[in-house]
Amino acid sequence: MSKKRNVTFVGLGTMGYPMAGHLSRSELFNVSVFNRTSEKSAQWGEAYEGRVALTIEDAVKDADVVITCTGRDEDMMEIVFSDDGMMPYLKKGSIFIDHTTTSFKLAKHLNESLKDKNISFIDAPVSGGEAGAINGVLSVMAGGDAHILDACDSIIKTYSKSITLMGDSGSGQLAKMVNQICIAGLLQGLSEGLLFAESENLNMDKLLSAISGGAAQSWQMVNRGKTMHQREFDFGFAIKWMVKDLGYCLDQADGNNTKLTFTQEVYDRYTNLMDKGHTYSDTSALMMFDELNK
Numbered sequence: 175m176s177k178k179r180n181v182t183f184v185g186l187g188t189m190g191y192p193m194a195g196h197l198s199r200s201e202l203f204n205v206s207v208f209n210r211t212s213e214k215s216a217q218w219g220e221a222y223e224g225r226v227a228l229t230i231e232d233a234v235k236d237a238d239v240v241i242t243c244t245g246r247d248e249d250m251m252e253i254v255f256s257d258d259g260m261m262p263y264l265k266k267g268s269i270f271i272d273h274t275t276t277s278f279k280l281a282k283h284l285n286e287s288l289k290d291k292n293i294s295f296i297d298a299p300v301s302g303g304e305a306g307a308i309n310g311v312l313s314v315m316a317g318g319d320a321h322i323l324d325a326c327d328s329i330i331k332t333y334s335k336s337i338t339l340m341g342d343s344g345s346g347q348l349a350k351m352v353n354q355i356c357i358a359g360l361l362q363g364l365s366e367g368l369l370f371a372e373s374e375n376l377n378m379d380k381l382l383s384a385i386s387g388g389a390a391q392s393w394q395m396v397n398r399g400k401t402m403h404q405r406e407f408d409f410g411f412a413i414k415w416m417v418k419d420l421g422y423c424l425d426q427a428d429g430n431n432t433k434l435t436f437t438q439e440v441y442d443r444y445t446n447l448m449d450k451g452h453t454y455s456d457t458s459a460l461m462m463f464d465e466l467n468k
């Protein structure tokens with residue numbers, strides 16, 4: 175019988191908490207977790223089977239696979255490279271999977287730095303939101319070596335419904351950027367459509383039912399159309415995360431000569447909405463822009 179692999183999940187936030195929970199249900203691994211704020215990891219330890227590590231050293235030193243899901247580039251830099259970071263304790267020959275949505279540059283930097291220690295890196299941002307994490311049906315876009323991703327398939331599958339290897343290191347993050355660029359433009363279109371419908375006093379239930387099965391159909395229309403009309407934004411994917419993600423897209427586009435005209439416009443609208451108190455509102459609050467800027 176083959177030995178169980180030690181897998182450590184770092185970052186028990188909105189996404190990481192349920193993802194690590196799915197992982198802990200697998201009989202194939204010895205699961206450990208670590209979170210900067212220890213109350214959250216203690217709570218996780220009460221809800222799931224698994225070892226709760228109290229220091230980053232204890233969390234990663236015996237791990238065959240380390241998985242991170244933190245906030246942004248700066249967080250990954252801190253958690254890996256700072257004086258209190260995990261770099262000195264990572265095991266030679268181990269695998270490092272990062273589910274954080276970061277820049278392409280950060281993914282490349284992690285890959286290069288870890289390679290020097292004979293550690294294989296996969297950038298693996300996710301799509302599907304909190305509901306996708308809770309239900310274990312995330313979509314994962316990965317960059318790295320095929321044989322390394324294959325070796326992690328049974329791990330990632332515990333919380334995802336699809337895993338796509340996009341290509342070399344960093345290309346998972348590039349795919350996630352495309353995802354965010356598409357959502358930004360789509361939400362602006364959806365906002366304008368719904369505001370137009372409201373001005374014409376169209377019945378919103380009938381309208382959404384009429385058009386959400388046709389060519390204008392989208393996840394956002396199906397899952398957010400009604401709540402946008404009801405001006406409910408206190409849930410979902412926070413604008414602050416979208417601003418971070420679109421910032422990475424705009425930065426990347428600067429280097430590859432793509433004109434992201436609408437993405438830039440939506441980015442500016444979101445930063446304006448953050449100034450107006452919508453930092454933690456769902457990204458569908460984009461439809462409030464004109465109302466708040468009269």
Ligand SMILES: NC(=O)c1ccc[n+]([C@@H]2O[C@H](COP(=O)([O-])OP(=O)(O)OC[C@H]3O[C@@H](n4cnc5c(N)ncnc54)[C@H](OP(=O)(O)O)[C@@H]3O)[C@@H](O)[C@H]2O)c1
Pocket residue numbers: 184185186187188189190209210211214243244245246248249250252253273274275276300301302303304410411412415
């Ligand atoms: N939420 C979504 O719907 C969604 C969907 C797709 C992708 N994503 C992406 O997934 C990632 C995680 O999102 P989330 O919603 O789970 O975020 P979150 O709830 O804010 O959780 C972030 C986690 O990272 C930890 N962390 C952050 N900075 C750290 C640092 N410097 N050192 C150590 N730990 C640190 C936090 O620890 P503490 O508990 O100590 O703060 C927390 O466990 C982000 O990159 C986000 O863009 C999110």
